[in-house]
Amino acid sequence: METITKLKPILRKFMDVRSRSEEICQPLEIEDYVVQPIVDVSPPKWHLGHTTWFFETFILVPNFPSYEVFDPQYNFVFNSYYETIGARVIRTDRGNLSRPSVSDVYRYRKYVDGKMAEFLNSHHMTHSIIPLIELGLNHEQQHQELLMTDIKYILGHNPLFPAYKKDRKKETKTSDEKRMLHFSEGIYEIGFEGPGFCFDNEMGKHKVYLNDFAISNHLVTNGEYLEFMEAGGYSDFRYWHADGWNWVKENSIKSPLYWHKIDGKWMHYTLGGLQEVDADEELCHINFYEASAYAAWKGMRLPTEHEWEAASSCFSWGKRWEWTNSSYLPYPGFKKEPGAVGEYNGKFMVNQMVLRGASVATPLGHSRFTYRNFFQPELKWQFTGIRLAK
């Protein structure tokens, strides 16, 4: 084998991304890899297996003639939403599968990584395959963020509140003065324009017409949100969408996720364990309904994703996924790719809201100002926040 410095850049990137997923899981007990407390949270071992299955299924099987599948049953276990590839395990069942074991999954990763290294150094590797490998790596980076959010959910819903890492350092706070940034009406250009990787849903740089708008240079802080809570925000229907108000009442919601009032003090579960809520820190773990209600209470609104993108070079972002008031819909000229890869994004373009920016859980190098994240409006286990507009 050649020395590491002589490896092709794609292989080095491949190894970097792949090892990062395992680093994220390094503080876990084996038991933490297995559970699925709610349908939206997948067991960590499933993430590790599923991202591996992607390379096996879409790169090695079709392109590397000598490749032998690690275990033919794994397609059934680690497939997610790719209807094209075969019957999948019903998503709610992931948390019931004690096998394959965690060590089996790591052996699977090692096997596939070894074969990928062989493949990338072989004459079977061609330029035309690079985009699919890039997609696989970006797919794995998405799952790295999900690993972080899912691990937080699993540990943060355990009555023992175990820390992920005891010595986790605090987030730095923004020190800029808080103000509104003003933008004038006119035509703006939106969407990704190469070079480099982007998802299909960002493609098609296109013109949009925006009206005058203003957008905050800051995210809403815990302290600001506490004012809303203390002003009775969770018990006044006027600030809420009808669906949001139903959600509040049916679930008796009174605070962001992970917040607990203990002996009169607001605490929240963090990856470092249970800590007192810091009023100056950026608010986290609220859903679209809460973000909208807060904005309405302030007499403002959430930005659209177009406004956010047009303004994004004028403020700092990347700590919280920022809810926008835009539904997740196709850009003009959007086309699904043929085959299983085409299931990636288009089929989710209904019933979801767009989030922009990135979060403290987003892998380095996996954020762009054109990136379109999306979730259902009731979900709040991602590292989500609020930026106001008017």
Add this chain to the structure above:
Amino acid sequence: METITKLKPILRKFMDVRSRSEEICQPLEIEDYVVQPIVDVSPPKWHLGHTTWFFETFILVPNFPSYEVFDPQYNFVFNSYYETIGARVIRTDRGNLSRPSVSDVYRYRKYVDGKMAEFLNSHHMTHSIIPLIELGLNHEQQHQELLMTDIKYILGHNPLFPAYKKDRKKETKTSDEKRMLHFSEGIYEIGFEGPGFCFDNEMGKHKVYLNDFAISNHLVTNGEYLEFMEAGGYSDFRYWHADGWNWVKENSIKSPLYWHKIDGKWMHYTLGGLQEVDADEELCHINFYEASAYAAWKGMRLPTEHEWEAASSCFSWGKRWEWTNSSYLPYPGFKKEPGAVGEYNGKFMVNQMVLRGASVATPLGHSRFTYRNFFQPELKWQFTGIRLAK
């Protein structure tokens, strides 16, 4: 009393609209007024009471000093989504209420109509109240369309398939040649610009930038949709949104609403009873998922609501509510009115898709090319149809 010709136009309009609601119910048996087969379908007597409650609560009580409420309990029974006005009957419970009886509801209508006539002829009536009366009348017209769709659902889900009107005349079919209309990219103006009535969600005429697009001058017919069905459209996930595909599988959907395959022939329930499906007639009663899947199967797409509005003067519309690929979101500068009336539209601006046009069930004079109708993507009991774009 003065003769009818001397009545102010607003009173004449009031009486026209009010009596139209009762005409719609004229063919019903008393029992038909009472049932609520699904949560989205309200009992006809509830529609008759609720629209009356609107005038009592928002016009008479605050503006007509001598007015005495017909029955103080009715606020509890006939309020719908107006959280401001007091506790409401849980919506799913409407179909459990045998009282107030149908004749009570008609007495309620007569009482309120009489008082409204008195009021409109009194010195308490001022110009500033007209917009709210207009809103009440447009509100009642919306419920007239719901009366038609809910009556169809109630009778069409009865195993005896009773006709609403035996002698209902057939819809006329469009005879224009079918073709795509082409529009060039550029800035278009969208939204209502007076004079006359519009809902708050249409307001704020504003510019949008559209890319080149083409839109059909025809609605999709039953025959065209049958081709999709026969080509296996309902069993190929590739054409469907993920949520749509789940909906198809969970509900074993195989056809539009009201369609039944009987002795090898496709029949459908119409207001005139069970009839054979006419291949040339415009398709009706499909939801957003079905509309999208059909468009995907044709290699096309649904128009956005902006495209539809920009092109609407170039084709004939008004037979089916046409699903667009636009989510129901606020126009730039949208503001909720203060108070209960402000709950009208804004709080529904999430999780719904926009429909444009109007339908055979829409009251005369209650359609505009700027009108924004909206429903959840899975609903199909409205008179909905498909117009393709690309």
Add this chain to the structure above:
Amino acid sequence: METITKLKPILRKFMDVRSRSEEICQPLEIEDYVVQPIVDVSPPKWHLGHTTWFFETFILVPNFPSYEVFDPQYNFVFNSYYETIGARVIRTDRGNLSRPSVSDVYRYRKYVDGKMAEFLNSHHMTHSIIPLIELGLNHEQQHQELLMTDIKYILGHNPLFPAYKKDRKKETKTSDEKRMLHFSEGIYEIGFEGPGFCFDNEMGKHKVYLNDFAISNHLVTNGEYLEFMEAGGYSDFRYWHADGWNWVKENSIKSPLYWHKIDGKWMHYTLGGLQEVDADEELCHINFYEASAYAAWKGMRLPTEHEWEAASSCFSWGKRWEWTNSSYLPYPGFKKEPGAVGEYNGKFMVNQMVLRGASVATPLGHSRFTYRNFFQPELKWQFTGIRLAK
């Protein structure tokens, strides 16, 4: 037609029972006949149709050659649990059926009653058919009691609390001194022994061995139950079965059905409207879990059905169906009849508890000390009460 005095006794009894069902419904509005607020409560018009369908299906169709079915669709609508006879309307859907109308149902009754009169006077009528007619009449009497309980539920869950009969006279209260009746251990005989009608589940008079027991000569009163409520009975798990405790917590139960605390006073809906709870009256509308918890709180227990039957000649009964601590199971030698009639009782012999006695809603002549009524332990809309034992 012959005069009424010359009619055979069976015809007179038939007419008596049949007309009694219609008398019960006489105070109803048409709308009250239609609704089904919960799955256990059937619309009154369904009871009227279903009991008629029984005679049409089991007497006239097989035995009266000239009989023509009133409407072949009615089998589908009015069949209940008789799987043998064909597909049935799903029970939860009964409340969605506005047709057949109430007047259609009365025409159906009139038609079938007329044909039954013809049949009973014809030579087709034989002695072997009498038991089935008796079963049909007892079946209708059971539905008369259900009519009363279902009407009470429909009116008692309407926010207007309409009275069934304004001038309903109060129940008389028992004036006997309250005491425990003691019985010695030994063999007792249980079960029906002719002559006369009984249901299949009462048959097979047989010996049981009972231990010493004591049973109260009184039913528990509202006042006694209020002591339990005020002592925190609904919030102390120790008195409850595990399933009962879950039921209390999930439904936030705090009182018997129909009870409402209004301005600090306990009121309850009665067939005469909303009235103050009378402490001396026999408690009504509690389920098995509540009956058991009350008994446990008193340091006593519910009687078994055997104890109840053995002791029943020594106390007065008939105001409340009395929960026993016996599950509904077959007597020794129980045999299902062949055919649809055999579905009558045996198939319910699991997951239900036996009630003994009768209630104020039981038709005259439809009670026996061997009668075995049965319901699921969570149900409380019947006129149920508590008799203690130890």
Add this chain to the structure above:
Amino acid sequence: METITKLKPILRKFMDVRSRSEEICQPLEIEDYVVQPIVDVSPPKWHLGHTTWFFETFILVPNFPSYEVFDPQYNFVFNSYYETIGARVIRTDRGNLSRPSVSDVYRYRKYVDGKMAEFLNSHHMTHSIIPLIELGLNHEQQHQELLMTDIKYILGHNPLFPAYKKDRKKETKTSDEKRMLHFSEGIYEIGFEGPGFCFDNEMGKHKVYLNDFAISNHLVTNGEYLEFMEAGGYSDFRYWHADGWNWVKENSIKSPLYWHKIDGKWMHYTLGGLQEVDADEELCHINFYEASAYAAWKGMRLPTEHEWEAASSCFSWGKRWEWTNSSYLPYPGFKKEPGAVGEYNGKFMVNQMVLRGASVATPLGHSRFTYRNFFQPELKWQFTGIRLAK
């Protein structure tokens, strides 16, 4: 410390039972300890913790002054249905708890076992405590059986069908000739009569009167049940209770649990992996509804628990828990113990059916002919079987 031979018998028994629980889990992967595929199946690590918590909470804390609780949070995690002892984890959540880890649980066991050994050898140990220790050991033996059934469920519902033990030896088959044993009517005595341990629900030896009955000396075999299946037993409502028939239809049941038809052959998951169904082996994993339906199809019935107990000395039993047609109800004179231990049995005496005998999964020394096992009629993951009566 003294040598093992000098330990008191109660300590030896304690150690035997406690180590047996750990032996049962010895073949498991760590991941297998964690999952909870359905609400009735608990994660193995929960069983190990819960049985330990019993000794900590009921023996050590109240009786051993120097004892320090291992972790005060564990009461919250390992309490099951003992409402007296404090808030419990909602049962459905057990499978979401990755912590305490498996090794924590084993450390907990080791700590408590050590303290129990100290305690049993100390002067704090008195004769009056023995019954509670006996209860704790019998409780742990019950959980040993649940460990077996839950492990089977976890592995048997994994798509990889992992074996629990590859070399598991086959059950021996009964070779006696099959025949009915006849018993005459009269008074029989039922219930436990010392010496030795029994549960509270067996106590109170008492007389019952039985009619003539006959009971099979054999359990129903797979081959016999296959005849029922092939004769359409699962699609003929006549053999089923109404609740059973609903269960069959709603769940599309077509065979016992763990059975799969693969390439035209009936296979079933066993603790040794997937194996062909052996026609001569005793049927296993059917619920009460299936047992009753089979009996009805044979023109017979299930025995009552009294009949079973009266006849039990005349046949061999112990391979399958045998469904009886008796509901789980208190014996005459049944009394709940005061305090948390009193919650053991009485509160479950509704909505469950009695099973008699024991199974291949029952620990040695944990069966008696008076033992009353009980489960809801729809459950089938225990090692259950059928013995016919008439």
